[in-house]
Amino acid sequence: MKRKKLRVVMAGFGNVGQKMAAMLTGERDRYPGLAGLELEPVAIVTGRHGGLVDPKGIDLGRALAQYREQGGFPAAPMTALQALETLDYDALVEISTLDIAGRGGLAMAHVRAALERGRHVATANKGPAAFAYAELAALARKKNVRFLFESAVMDGTPIFCLGRALRGLNVTGISGIFNTTTNFVLSRLEAGESMASAVKTAQQLGFAEADPANDLEGWDSSAKVSVLANFFMDAGIDPLRVDRRGITGVTADDVARARAAGRRIKLVCRAWRENGRVRAEVKPREVEAGHYFSAVNGRAAALRLEFDMLGPLWLLEENPDLMDTASGVLQDLLAIASES
């Protein structure tokens, strides 16, 4: 099959970027669906681990090997933003760190710069759609390019492409369990482990961040429910406006008491319409044993969509890992490649 080559700027080359690079190079034979896609970066820029820039194109497999062997790249000759503003490329792959305090931070500038120049965007970073979905989607429409973020919520689960396929349906409510780390920690608390030990286990298994505060305090969930509410309900909200309480105040006694009453504590995210506007919250809630949320165990995640004339509809993701996240960005890039 002839491969469609996309010239990209990669902002970030951490877990997700390296997994994408591996799936497109050394692991390519395992994924026949990627046969038609080739990524040729003209820049790969990180935060503290340098970068590579070559307008003629960088070999992705060699870049991955170099990063792994040398623990990073040489000092980057330009920032990701400068690369996006000056180089020739087809799409931005925005996979830098989520910045809630900075309202999306540099990722927002990266996405705006690419869209302004009429370049497509594929991002796993929740910041841009959580803080400025309406503005960025309008800019993408004006420039006739795609702004895609399939991995921003529940990794590669096809939520947003499902949303784009809906015809005539109005989403009236959203709920779900979106944060893997907190759901895992709550499951381990039920098994008698302490919160500190459960967080450490999650870190050792490689899915909790070194600083798990964004997860435990509910910021990651707030970002995800904002992305969903903005996309499906035209909410115009952001993570700082979500009524948020994480799981740091949940004790082993709380979990045991709920268990004894046949219930489980889950970090539940919700968005709904009230008095003409959309409200959103993230709160630990006791859910009944028979409720679908009660069956979301360990690292799983679930989304429930309510409509005016369908459903409710559920999507359940079992134990996602980095492959799932990388696959979401690759699904976005395949969509972009099929249209360019």
Ligand SMILES: NC(=O)c1ccc[n+]([C@@H]2O[C@H](COP(=O)([O-])OP(=O)(O)OC[C@H]3O[C@@H](n4cnc5c(N)ncnc54)[C@H](OP(=O)(O)O)[C@@H]3O)[C@@H](O)[C@H]2O)c1
């Ligand atoms: N991992 C997951 O399972 C998952 C799931 C869904 C969504 N996401 C989202 O996907 C994105 C990437 O996740 P990850 O796990 O790959 O994170 P990560 O391993 O922490 O990597 C983040 C990357 O961003 C780079 N970076 C930081 N500031 C930058 C800047 N100013 N310009 C360019 N690059 C910059 C970092 O460089 P340094 O290392 O040099 O600082 C690193 O290469 C995040 O927004 C995350 O929230 C991740």
